[in-house]
Amino acid sequence: MTDPDTGLVGALQALLGGAATTLFAATLGRLVYHGGEVRAGRRPLFGWHLIWEVPTAVVMALVAESLATYMGLSPQVTTGVVAVLAYLGPRGARDVVDRVVFKPKG
Numbered sequence: 001m002t003d004p005d006t007g008l009v010g011a012l013q014a015l016l017g018g019a020a021t022t023l024f025a026a027t028l029g030r031l032v033y034h035g036g037e038v039r040a041g042r043r044p045l046f047g048w049h050l051i052w053e054v055p056t057a058v059v060m061a062l063v064a065e066s067l068a069t070y071m072g073l074s075p076q077v078t079t080g081v082v083a084v085l086a087y088l089g090p091r092g093a094r095d096v097v098d099r100v101v102f103k104p105k106g
Helices: 007-016 018-039 048-071 075-101
Strands: none
Touching (some): 007 018, 018 048, 018 075, 048 075
16 A cells, blocks of 8 residues: 555645645636637636636635545545546536536436
8 A cells, every 4th residue: 555645636735735735726626627718719818707717616625625624535536536626617517526426317
């Protein structure tokens, strides 16, 4: 079994701290989403619309970290959950919940 403090997430947590690592993961998740929107031609690369990504990243980080804590996940897995939920954003997270909780019968 490997030491849980090793790896990229462990190094980031040692360097930045847990909260900064969480916000860094959320920011990267939103940037990956934004990059997809830019490539699809739905957004310009730079603009005032990026300001709205900041509160989205913070809120999704809070939601994801709370969910991961509730589920008893390790810090490394929590960071991954934060990045994925930040990438999905509020609409994507709602869609996932709808599919899991209210999946069609058949």
